[in-house]
Amino acid sequence: MAASDTERAQQQLDEIEALSSIYGDDWCVVDEDEKIYCIKISDCLDQPKWTLCLQVILPPGYPTAEPPIYQLNAPWLRGQDYTELANSLEEIYIQNLGESILYLWVEKIREVLIEKAQSSDPEPDIKKTTEEVVEDDGDDFLLDYQPVQENQIKMLNYMTSESQEDEELPPIHHGNPITDRRSTFQAHLAPVVTTRQVKRVLDKLYENKKIASATHNIYAYRIYCEDKQTFLQDCEDDGETAAGGRLLHLMQILNVHNVLVVVSRWYGGILLGPDRFKHINNCARNVLME
Numbered sequence: 280m281a282a283s284d285t286e287r288a289q290q291q292l293d294e295i296e297a298l299s300s301i302y303g304d305d306w307c308v309v310d311e312d313e314k315i316y317c318i319k320i321s322d323c324l325d326q327p328k329w330t331l332c333l334q335v336i337l338p339p340g341y342p343t344a345e346p347p348i349y350q351l352n353a354p355w356l357r358g359q360d361y362t363e364l365a366n367s368l369e370e371i372y373i374q375n376l377g378e379s380i381l382y383l384w385v386e387k388i389r390e391v392l393i394e395k396a397q398s399s400d401p402e403p404d405i406k407k408t409t410e411e412v413v414e415d416d417g418d419d420f421l422l423d424y425q426p427v428q429e430n431q432i433k434m435l436n437y438m439t440s441e442s443q444e445d446e447e448l449p450p451i452h453h454g455n456p457i458t459d460r461r462s463t464f465q466a467h468l469a470p471v472v473t474t475r476q477v478k479r480v481l482d483k484l485y486e487n488k489k490i491a492s493a494t495h496n497i498y499a500y501r502i503y504c505e506d507k508q509t510f511l512q513d514c515e516d517d518g519e520t521a522a523g524g525r526l527l528h529l530m531q532i533l534n535v536h537n538v539l540v541v542v543s544r545w546y547g548g549i550l551l552g553p554d555r556f557k558h559i560n561n562c563a564r565n566v567l568m569e
Contacts, residue, residue, distance in 0.1 A: 282343040294379040307553040322392035329392040332521035352524040446475040454566030461547025466566035493543035495519040499527035500539040
């Protein structure tokens with residue numbers, strides 16, 4: 280007999296409770312109502328070299344009738360690496376049809392990361408570390424921050440090598456800041472229809488000394504290309520692991536397009552843990568709703 284919706288909902292609840300107790304701080308609820316969760320997985324606890332964030336959405340039919348929707352976020356995860364890992368996850372799903380599989384997925388990913396750490400792969404080149412990784416260093420780590428805006432802009436320069444003079448600067452709307460334990464979050468929004476406009480808005484924002492000095496400037500954009508009927512979209516964590524992906528995800532759920540959202544975060548010296556993602560999303564949601 281097929282499982283009822285109530286039974287499925289209960290199975291999901293049990294699984295989430297188990298995962299949250301197994302993985303503790305590495306498990307994070309992005310959006311309770313939408314059933315979106317994120318888990319940080321690394322090759323070892325002490326000094327992880329390889330880290331990856333698995334983001335999942337549990338659809339109503341999971342686990343008996345449909346698989347979780349997932350996204351793998353890591354700066355080094357590209358091409359062949361991504362395909363192989365995605366294939367492994369699909370395989371686990373097929374071998375365990377109808378079962379709760381998130382734990383199996385997480386441990387499979389961890390296995391891949393451990394293999395990477397033990398093989399001769401060079402460590403990923405992480406330009407800037409997120410607050411979570413440097414918890415033990417007390418206050419010193421604030422000095423270690425190097426703004427990476429230049430890198431992001433260089434990256435966009437490649438994408439937008441044509442002259443931008445003909446591209447007018449869209450209006451930029453600044454949302455209300457949210458402050459929690461001395462950290463402040465503020466979202467900025469601009470309508471955009473080309474990557475050149477994205478670049479212009481970012482340039483303009485970084486001209487503002489306060490925004491340029493933020494600990495993180497996380498952004499995501501979605502542009503709908505009418506002729507190809509596809510979305511041109513991208514995101515940037517700016518050192519806040521997986522934050523860009525979550526921001527883009529929020530924009531997908533709200534089905535917004537032709538817009539760039541940037542969330543600036545000024546870190547105040549007190550770790551917020553998963554709450555910081557809630558604030559980033561809330562800032563973005565508010566500015567989008569306005």
